[in-house]
Amino acid sequence: MSLFRGAKKRPNVVPLMQKAVLVLSVRLFFFKSRSCGSLLPLAGQSRPSPLRARPSAHRPVPVRRGSAVPAAPLRPAITMENLRNANTRFALDLLRRFNENNPTGNVFFSPISVSAALAMVLLGAKGNTEAQVLKTLHFDEVEDTHSRFQTLTTDINRSNAPYLLRLANRLFGEKSYSFLPDFLTNTQKLYGADLAAVDFLQAPDEARKEINHWVEEKTEGKIPNLLSEGSVDNMTRLVLVNAIYFKGNWAEKFTEANTTDMPFRLNKNERKMVKMMYQKKKFRFGYIPEVKIRVLELPYDGRELSMIILLPDDIEDDSTGLRKLEKQLTLEKLQEWTCAEHLHSTDVHVHLPKFKLEESYDLKSDLAAMGLLDVFDSGKADLSGMSGARDLFLSKIVHKAFVEVNEEGTEAAAATAGIAMLCMAIEEDFNADHPFLFFIRHNPTQSVLFFGKYASP
Template sequence: MGVRVFVQERSARVGGSGDALREEGQLRGAATLWRPLAEVAAAAEGGDWEDVRHLLEHLSRRRHLVEVVTGHVSAAATAATATTSAAAHRLLLLGVKAAVDEKVGKNYYSYTAKKYKSQIVAGTNYFIKVHVGGDDYIHIRVFDPLPVYGNKKELGGVQTNKTESDEITLNLNKVEGDVHVGFNKLLAELNKDGAPYALSLANRLYGEKTYKFVEKFLDDTKTLYLAELEAVDFISNAEAARVKINKWVEKKTQEKIKDLLAKGDVDDETRLVLVNALYFKGDWEMKFYRGNTTEVQFKINKNESKPVQMMHQTATFPFTYVPDVDCQILELPYEGKDMSMLIMLPNNMEDNTTGLEKLEQMLTYDKLVEWTRPDMMHTVEVKVGLPRFKLEETYDLKEILVSMGMVDTFSPQKCDFSGMSCNNLVLSKVVHKSFVEVTEEGTEAGAATAVTATLTSMPLIQKMFMADHPFLFFIRHNPTQSILFYGRYSSP
């Protein structure tokens, strides 16, 4: 899959960095923090590091103080408890903000990283809530939220006037602490060595060679997102830059994603392109035998059908039924079981409908997690019929993101990317391309870039799961619960 984010120069700079206002706000806010920080200092002096961890977790919700305590904190705490002056409180803030590894050690860092990583996953998967059941989702057949989210976080880190609406759109208002560190940890988890599947998420920046980009922006994107900047000539030769970017994406997706950027997508006004390329290939834990694949009729609705190559096998798989949406859910694990494909198949369709309407209206990421929890899925013998299929789609996500509420990021009057470059920049376009192929051996996928149900217990008898009508599918990384791809198959 591929995602491309375009940043262009804007004619007039709007607004300032807000450093002075933020500094003033920090000084005022420090006056309310001395007592809890003194408690942290006291716990550190007593060596009660578990208490320190919990106190810091509580503080992080208020001030994002997520790293640490040192042996020097006691002096700062004494100064802070003796006076309520802003200077003393700032001294305490500095005293508390230091060597994690020396005192708290890796356990606390792992704890916070794990927490942020899980919140990043929830933010990434938040796109499911918006797309599934929304008007835009009708036009989406296959999508990968991770690169879209990653690109927006790279930009978010340098946008000095991030607005509440943009934060809510990405579900970032619910993420505590350093979201970039959390995303970095998630990438490391997904790209771990020795996995029985092939998964690569690569990032790169292409910047106008005559532009000066802020060093901190370049350092952060390289360290946290593994994204190098390559200088290209958009002003004099935008077409050559487009070809170069497309070749990189093609290479990173094993030639599955070609021509991410169409002619005219970049021009002499383009200043920066952020690209994510995601490639996944996994073999089924239980492969389908090609000799069992037959042609059957796939029902698009009650009145129309088309032929499809249907793969067949009978084996034991995690399976459940959700009565509230009258839907079966089947989990097909890939080798190693770190990855799975979840398939949601409605039981009935009405005239001129796909049968997905009710499911899509009710489905959210939280419900997906609830319905597919290990204790809700029952391992039973299932007679499976699944189409062999390939989906490839390209989307311009600007309209979708704006409809979700991300308005200010695309506004020349409101956006401020001065943390990226001293030049005046505005986000102009986000293009997303996804590819998924499901065969008897497994799945190959690529992208280059955005009321509690009651479940019934399944008795240990053979179940029938015949996907000969529209269904939803999700490719999930099980250790993190991250949805790498999701889509709908509604017609061959």
């Protein structure tokens, strides 16, 4: 979620900015506004509804990489591949930041939720602010970003899928603040994000509760209270919310009777007991000798989504045993290690712990370290594509994600030949009794929806 803020205008002084917030049900941003005067009330409102667009001579600008809709699509297949690659690079950037901050702890987040929320910010960004968002998201090599994201969201949100996957967006705006019609039209058209009016000015806590209720509803109750008390105030002007929820059953379920208590090795010296699931079935499996890891694909019903697990052979360092893998993990390596050509179907003895993770992140410092600076600076942020004036900046970004893995499946809320040698044994062992990386992938688009590290029960 993103929060946008603003502040009072002063004579002969550049107006202070207003706050804006971006919220993700797996992610949250806060935006605030620089100026809190000259706010025109909306007439005849009896309930939260789309905010009034600010009358403006601003019309859609010529399309750039960050702009809304091009006159004609350019190489659709290549462009979608570029978007997928950009999202995966961004996911790995975030993973590295989280690992640096907490090298022995668990990690779980939804990179596509974060990307989608920032892409909505991109719709209103101009100048250097726009350039920094594009570079941070690796969108500078993606033509027609927003239309491609629209296509991706449509593919992911397929209504007749054998799994439940929802990716939803909504804008909550101060009811007396005016937004440009182009911004409102594009967020709704491209991201399905309607703008609902709330009273940040007079009743910020009630607005916060309304936002939390929407997020809780969209995540089937798994992420309540996304926004803590005080996270929005009467300077907040806009909250951009993205919520993602996934629930899928394994294509090959684990039998509950086979689940037993077993030790999980946190490092060379520490162990904790976990509920370890077991089954022997045919799965796609590969071995990467250069980093000594086993790769296992566990498909969900319908096989459109899979959990991919990267498991080191053993703990070879003084922390989680993942250090070598994490250092070498790049887009190219991840695609190479997990592509269909490098995984073969074979009988696998699978030991996998049942686990539940709920992680919260304030992403402002992480994104700033990745190059996203101006959008957080009230003196430099240019989000004039939202309001027609440089009166908004991003004050806070919070991301919260939940995942539960059990015998039935997964519930979650928040891509060169020859290098990987395949083990062609009749049966393989995959014993996840020590830390591992995992991600949930939408196979038709090869998009990473969730990324995690399980290191501590």
